[in-house]
Amino acid sequence: MQNFDLHNPTHIVFGARTVARLDELVPTKARVLILYGGDSARRTGTLAEVRAALGERDVYEFGGIEPNPSYETLMRAVELIRWEGMDFLLAVGGGSVIDGTKFVAAAVGYEGDPWEIMETHGATVRGALPFGSVLTLPATGSEMNSGSVVSKNATKAKLVFSSPHVFPRFSILDPTKTYSLPLSQVANGVVDAFTHVMEQYMTYPADGFVQDRFAEGLLQTLVEIGLQVLSEPDNYNARANLMWAATMGLNGLIAAGVPEDWSTHMIGHELTALHGIDHARTLAIVLPANMEVRREAKRGKLLQYAGRVWRLTEGSEEQRIDAAIARTRMFFESLGVPTRLREYGIGASQIGAVISQLEAHGMTALGERQDVTLAVSRRILEAGL
Numbered sequence: 001m002q003n004f005d006l007h008n009p010t011h012i013v014f015g016a017r018t019v020a021r022l023d024e025l026v027p028t029k030a031r032v033l034i035l036y037g038g039d040s041a042r043r044t045g046t047l048a049e050v051r052a053a054l055g056e057r058d059v060y061e062f063g064g065i066e067p068n069p070s071y072e073t074l075m076r077a078v079e080l081i082r083w084e085g086m087d088f089l090l091a092v093g094g095g096s097v098i099d100g101t102k103f104v105a106a107a108v109g110y111e112g113d114p115w116e117i118m119e120t121h122g123a124t125v126r127g128a129l130p131f132g133s134v135l136t137l138p139a140t141g142s143e144m145n146s147g148s149v150v151s152k153n154a155t156k157a158k159l160v161f162s163s164p165h166v167f168p169r170f171s172i173l174d175p176t177k178t179y180s181l182p183l184s185q186v187a188n189g190v191v192d193a194f195t196h197v198m199e200q201y202m203t204y205p206a207d208g209f210v211q212d213r214f215a216e217g218l219l220q221t222l223v224e225i226g227l228q229v230l231s232e233p234d235n236y237n238a239r240a241n242l243m244w245a246a247t248m249g250l251n252g253l254i255a256a257g258v259p260e261d262w263s264t265h266m267i268g269h270e271l272t273a274l275h276g277i278d279h280a281r282t283l284a285i286v287l288p289a290n291m292e293v294r295r296e297a298k299r300g301k302l303l304q305y306a307g308r309v310w311r312l313t314e315g316s317e318e319q320r321i322d323a324a325i326a327r328t329r330m331f332f333e334s335l336g337v338p339t340r341l342r343e344y345g346i347g348a349s350q351i352g353a354v355i356s357q358l359e360a361h362g363m364t365a366l367g368e369r370q371d372v373t374l375a376v377s378r379r380i381l382e383a384g385l
Contacts, residue, residue: 006252006253011025011169020049032060058086060084062076069100069103072153074100081129090134091131095139102128105129106127109127131168131169132172137181138242138246140196144168148161176236184336186229188280198264203259203298203301204368205301208258211255261367264283266358267286274350288339299317302325348382355374
């Protein structure tokens with residue numbers, strides 16, 4: 001196992017009817033900006049519930065944060081905060097809203113061009129406004145980590161930053177807030193959470209026995225409840241386990257002391273930026289193809305994954321690896337999530353543009369061993385056709 005330094009300061013408040021606890025979690029004298037996405041937060045009553053819990057505090061709203069939060073939209077929030085002098089942010093939504101709020105929190109007091117935050121992947125962040133979140137869509141784990149993904153429409157760039165300054169002070173996780181979600185978003189959340197775990201698990205054996213067992217348990221949980229959260233939208237226990245699995249999948253715990261990959265995400269980001277495919281759906285395309293192309297480098301973990309997650313113990317090593325990759329693809333497709341580029345009208349002639357974007361953004365040596373070159377990324381995309 002590798003050395004590690006693990007610190008996560010986010011206070012989690014989990015369970016039904018916990019939005020009312022905002023009154024004790026948000027400073028009494030705070031001037032609060034609520035950030036949210038589309039109209040669903042208002043239509044479902046969550047926004048009204050949040051405002052009621054905030055009581056007599058000065059409260060402002062900023063809506064319209066996109067499913068892939070854009071720099072252009074977020075900078076409007078930054079200017080509003082600078083003008084009105086808000087001093088506490090509250091994200092109400094899923095990972096995109098929380099990611100966007102992290103960028104806004106870091107950008108308000110940033111000296112220089114705030115896009116540098118993304119270009120330096122957060123290395124230049126020296127502070128941020130405090131913020132909390134009310135999670136309504138389980139998927140990304142952003143409610144309990146310090147990472148964020150933001151797109152710049154002007155250049156079709158989708159970049160990642162992280163900073164210890166942008167951990168949420170708290171996150172409220174009420175599974176009942178997921179009941180009204182479109183099933184396609186719930187399916188995306190399952191795929192997103194599954195792939196997050198795989199990026200930290202599907203590398204090479206590193207004697208991280210505890211981390212491996214945690215990761216395998218999360219994967220098994222997602223497989224077990226995946227169809228149930230779609231067929232029984234108001235099943236509290238199923239939605240609660242999805243919400244907690246997604247949070248645990250990217251809060252730092254299973255990444256401690258083990259190598260990480262993240263090439264699936266980096267390639268997927270470019271597909272979203274160029275073609276507008278939902279983030280999770282790009283992952284469903286790239287992950288099985290990635291495992292296939294890199295099966296030799298990942299052989300040890302692929303066999304472990306086959307045996308422990310899918311209970312595949314019969315046949316040769318090659319047969320078990322083939323079956324594990326096929327099961328992964330079948331799981332995603334059972335949720336109604338396609339796993340081929342052709343299902344989005346993308347053919348071989350469009351792969352070159354994705355490779356060019358990876359090169360432009362410095363993504364020329366990805367993966368746990370930094371051996372996913374542009375040529376390997378091309379092979380992965382070709383395998384996903």
